[in-house]
Amino acid sequence: MKDTTTNATLACAACGGHGVYASTLPVPEPLYGVEYPFSISDIAHATAARLTADLGDQWTAEAGYWGVTGTISGPCIASFTFRIDYEGDLVIDYEGRYVDDGFPEDPELPENVVRTDDGVALMDACAPVGLDTLAEQSAAAIRAVIGS
Numbered sequence: 001m002k003d004t005t006t007n008a009t010l011a012c013a014a015c016g017g018h019g020v021y022a023s024t025l026p027v028p029e030p031l032y033g034v035e036y037p038f039s040i041s042d043i044a045h046a047t048a049a050r051l052t053a054d055l056g057d058q059w060t061a062e063a064g065y066w067g068v069t070g071t072i073s074g075p076c077i078a079s080f081t082f083r084i085d086y087e088g089d090l091v092i093d094y095e096g097r098y099v100d101d102g103f104p105e106d107p108e109l110p111e112n113v114v115r116t117d118d119g120v121a122l123m124d125a126c127a128p129v130g131l132d133t134l135a136e137q138s139a140a141a142i143r144a145v146i147g148s
Helices: 040-055 131-146
Strands: 060-063 070-073 080-084 090-094 113-115 119-122
Touching (some): 040 060, 040 070, 040 080, 040 131, 080 131, 113 131, 119 131
Antiparallel strands (some): 060 070, 070 080
16 A cells, blocks of 8 residues: 555565565656656667567667666677767777678668767667657667667
């Protein structure tokens, strides 16, 4: 049961036992988890699933701390880390560029994807387009980077 004026939770709704929330701060507007329907790590997980479906290889993703980053691993030596830069752009950094993976030196990137010092940035990416669209845009960028 939740107190409607604070975040204090009396007992877990599922089991009626342990307390889930122990804050006496006022309930925020918008409510937690409502302002953005998914995290950066969710984009990484959805992109890994898209790459697996597109390329047939096993791609996996792992959330970074607090879900504010996500890292994809696959058949490449390089891994791909999703983050938001200081301007609010979705960035995919990758390590091991051009080393043993045989990535193209000058990949033909999709429209509105630009190179950065550490990877690529999706200049038009934004939460309102939805998780599936962001995953497709991100997968297209990674496919270009790896030359697939």
